[in-house]
Amino acid sequence: MSDGGSAITGYRVARNGVDAGGTGPTSTVVSASTGSYGFTGLRPGSTYALSVRAINTLGDGPAASGSVTTPATVPGVPTGVATSTITPSGSGTVTWAPPASDGGSAVTGYRISRNGTDSTGAGPSSTLVSAATRSNTFVNLRPGVSYSVSVQAVTAVGTGLSACATLTVQVAGAIVPVTPMRIADSRTALQIPGTVPAFSSVEVQVTGKGGIPVSDVAAAVLTVTAVTPAADGYLTVWPARTPQTFTSNLNFVAAQNIPNTVIVPVGGIGAVGVYNGSAGGVHVLVDVTGYIMGGTSTADGMFEPVTPSRVADSRVGQQIPGAVPASGTAEVQLTNRGGIPGDAAAVVLNVTAVCPTGSGFVTVWPTGISMTTTSSLNFVAGQTIPNAVIVRVGTGGKISLYNGSGGAVHLLVDVSGYLRGGNPSKAGAFGAVTPTRIADSRAPLQLVGALGGSGIAELQISGQGPLPATGVAAVVLNVTAVTPTGGGYLTVWPSGIPRTATSSLNFQAGQTIASTVVVPVGSINTVGTAGKISIFNGSTGAVHVVVDVAGYILFGGAEPA
Numbered sequence: 066m067s068d069g070g071s072a073i074t075g076y077r078v079a080r081n082g083v084d085a086g087g088t089g090p091t092s093t094v095v096s097a098s099t100g101s102y103g104f105t106g107l108r109p110g111s112t113y114a115l116s117v118r119a120i121n122t123l124g125d126g127p128a129a130s131g132s133v134t135t136p137a138t139v140p141g142v143p144t145g146v147a148t149s150t151i152t153p154s155g156s157g158t159v160t161w162a163p164p165a166s167d168g169g170s171a172v173t174g175y176r177i178s179r180n181g182t183d184s185t186g187a188g189p190s191s192t193l194v195s196a197a198t199r200s201n202t203f204v205n206l207r208p209g210v211s212y213s214v215s216v217q218a219v220t221a222v223g224t225g226l227s228a229c230a231t232l233t234v235q236v237a238g239a240i241v242p243v244t245p246m247r248i249a250d251s252r253t254a255l256q257i258p259g260t261v262p263a264f265s266s267v268e269v270q271v272t273g274k275g276g277i278p279v280s281d282v283a284a285a286v287l288t289v290t291a292v293t294p295a296a297d298g299y300l301t302v303w304p305a306r307t308p309q310t311f312t313s314n315l316n317f318v319a320a321q322n323i324p325n326t327v328i329v330p331v332g333g334i335g336a337v338g339v340y341n342g343s344a345g346g347v348h349v350l351v352d353v354t355g356y357i358m359g360g361t362s363t364a365d366g367m368f369e370p371v372t373p374s375r376v377a378d379s380r381v382g383q384q385i386p387g388a389v390p391a392s393g394t395a396e397v398q399l400t401n402r403g404g405i406p407g408d409a410a411a412v413v414l415n416v417t418a419v420c421p422t423g424s425g426f427v428t429v430w431p432t433g434i435s436m437t438t439t440s441s442l443n444f445v446a447g448q449t450i451p452n453a454v455i456v457r458v459g460t461g462g463k464i465s466l467y468n469g470s471g472g473a474v475h476l477l478v479d480v481s482g483y484l485r486g487g488n489p490s491k492a493g494a495f496g497a498v499t500p501t502r503i504a505d506s507r508a509p510l511q512l513v514g515a516l517g518g519s520g521i522a523e524l525q526i527s528g529q530g531p532l533p534a535t536g537v538a539a540v541v542l543n544v545t546a547v548t549p550t551g552g553g554y555l556t557v558w559p560s561g562i563p564r565t566a567t568s569s570l571n572f573q574a575g576q577t578i579a580s581t582v583v584v585p586v587g588s589i590n591t592v593g594t595a596g597k598i599s600i601f602n603g604s605t606g607a608v609h610v611v612v613d614v615a616g617y618i619l620f621g622g623a624e625p626a
Contacts, residue, residue: 071121078102081114085166094120110137110169137169140218140225148214148230155184155206157232160199161216170220177201179214179232193219206234209364209491211538211620231588238362238369238485239493240286240618242355242539242585245558245567246275249351252292260346261339263296267349268305272335275353284370284482285331286355286583289339290324290568291317291347297449298343303373305332309340312373312479314415316449319345322554322571326453326581328357328413328481330370352567354583355539355618357482358493366489366496366619368413370482371404377478380419388473389466391423395476396432400462403480410486411497411616412458416466417451417477418444425470426579430500431459436467439500439613441543443577446472453581455484455541455615457497492538494619500543501530504612507547515607516600518551522610523560526586527596530614537586537596538620544600545579545611546572553604560587560597574606581615 076099079092084106095102107113113135116128141164149158163172175198178191183205194201206212215227235241249269251257257267271287273279291300299313315325329337341347357368377397379385385395399414400407418427426440442452456464468474484495504524506512511524528534546555554568570580587597602608 068119068121069123069126071123073097073119073121075120077118077120077125079116080104082111084108107135108169109135109166111135135169137220137222139223140164140168140172140220141166142226143175143216143218143228146216146228146230148232155208155234156202156204157206157234158200158202159214159216159230159232161228162199164218164225167218168220168222168225170222172196172218172220174219176217176219176224177214179203179212181210181212183207203232206232208234209236209239209493210234211492233492235358235493236364236367236491237358237360238283238364238367239358239491240355240368240495240539241358241493242583242618243276243353244562244585245352245354245565247350247352247567248274249349251348257349261341261349262346263341263344266309266338266340268336268338269351270336271331271353277353277356279335281359282331282335282356283359284328284357284368285337285353287327287329288324288352288354288567288569289315289327290322290350290571291315292322292350294319294321294343294347295345296343298341298347300349301340301342302327302329303338304330305334305336305338307332309338310373312375312415313342313417313451316417316451317347318448321573323450324568324571324580325415325451326583328370328453329373350568362485364491364494365485365487366410366491366494367485368482368495369485371480373479373481374403375477375479376403377476379475385476388475389468390473391468391471393468395466396463397466397478398461398463399458399480405480405483407462408486409458409483411455411484411495412480413482414454414456415451415479415481416442416454417449418442419449419475419477421446421448421470421472421474423470423472425468427476428467428469429454429456430465431457432463432465433460434499436465437500439502439543440469440545440579443545443579444470444474445576450578452579455497455581456500489619492619495616496619497616498531498614500613500615502611502613503529504610506609506611512610515609516602517607518602518605520602522600524598524600524612525596526598532614532617536620537617539583539585539618540598540614541616542582542584543579543613543615544570544582545577546570547577547609547611549574549576549604549606549608551604551606553602553606555610556601556603557582557584558599559585560599564599564601568603572608
């Protein structure tokens with residue numbers, strides 16, 4: 066071997082082709098003492114030409130060449146796996162795209178599987194489809210049952226890992242949670258062209274938006290927010306193209322940003338009306354968190370919407386004879402009032418505190434049991450403020466309301482729907498529980514100390530308090546911001562996915578305020594985040610966070626594979 070009369074100063078090592086990361090041919094110089102070099106990140110099942118050249122002061126010498134072939138591996142996970150809405154006949158479709166990597170061997174087909182038992186009694190199924198196929202339809206699925214389906218790519222080398230999804234046959238009255246999404250925002254002219262003028266109405270299309278189907282929807286679960294109102298007032302939300310109801314869903318004072326959860330039937334066109342009951346303009350935001358399947362509900366635990374109506378008003382002596390005194394309790398009959406039948410298990414309410422003379426809170430619980438150590442609604446002196454409440458009915462079809470303040474407060478109770486009694490077991494059924502605190506940063510309970518500005522916390526939901534450890538699709542919470550040091554908002558969303566561009570609760574510095582939140586929990590297919598939610602503090606200051614649970618929505622089925 067000859068160095069050409071000049072000492073070797075290094076070696077140039079090169080390869081051709083493209084690696085697994087998309088990088089093309091490479092060449093690198095190593096030291097003269099180097100005797101080997103490894104190329105990493107090569108694509109499986111590919112052949113690469115390699116070369117080495119000695120370098121001295123006169124230049125590069127001739128190349129010594131060779132080649133290497135990397136072994137093929139099993140293919141990657143199929144991408145873009147999604148499921149369709151189940152048809153009334155019990156059929157549903159899963160779709161997918163090819164894996165990012167075929168492992169160096171061409172995909173020859175896809176294995177499609179489901180767990181559980183179908184309506185004919187047939188057990189788990191698995192079928193192999195062609196490499197060109199991008200969808201598969203399952204038939205004879207059972208009503209109210211969730212099925213786990215999987216897609217695997219197949220090559221000559223073997224079968225790759227599964228991409229999983231869920232197919233659920235929803236029945237009438239089922240509460241179907243969706244990933245929270247904003248569907249209207251007057252600030253950006255999203256559906257609402259600008260500020261809603263004084264004593265005016267707008268329509269917001271709900272079906273076909275934010276994951277809501279275009280048909281078979283009875284009602285929507287919305288978070289409606291009033292932003293920078295010019296005057297004190299309220300918002301009413303009702304089914305579009307029907308007579309406006311004489312209820313309020315959201316009360317505000319000038320310049321106050323405030324949200325509330327609203328479960329409202331959609332009109333014949335799949336839309337809701339929003340009325341600004343104030344003397345000034347107000348911006349309105351609408352986020353969707355779920356919907357109610359249409360049809361006549363008969364299964365246990367299913368939701369039945371009713372036309373919103375007022376069933377109690379202490380200002381006029383309706384059920385409550387006057388302002389509830391400090392530390393006082395009132396009872397309100399719910400069954401056989403406002404469209405609520407005598408066998409209802411739980412009721413969806415909007416409870417409003419009006420003109421309180423002191424700061425405090427309201428606790429709502431089923432009559433006949435001890436008062437729960439939770440809060441349903443927080444207020445400050447002089448503030449009129451509502452909150453949505455889902456509560457089991459107690460003895461005699463009644464609920465109890467406690468005024469946890471040092472002054473008197475008027476209370477209004479509006480109903481918008483009810484949950485059927487019995488033994489909830491199907492997907493989308495509501496499991497009512499005794500209101501229970503499951504997180505409190507002050508205690509600390511799950512949360513250790515106030516949540517810092519722009520901070521994120523993750524909470525375990527499944528298995529906490531009265532909630533089951535499995536089978537929870539979504540949860541109904543009362544989330545309270547306590548003594549925030551700056552103005553802002555909280556966003557609550559399912560763990561395991563990017564934070565949603567929505568707000569669940571708005572607050573001002575020093576204001577303790579609560580809001581009902583209906584939110585899916587982290588997917589059972591997501592390792593490490595299953596059964597969890599995340600909370601983001603959208604302010605520059607710290608805020609204590611309290612979370613009470615009022616019920617959950619069943620995943621349904623979750624049968625073993």
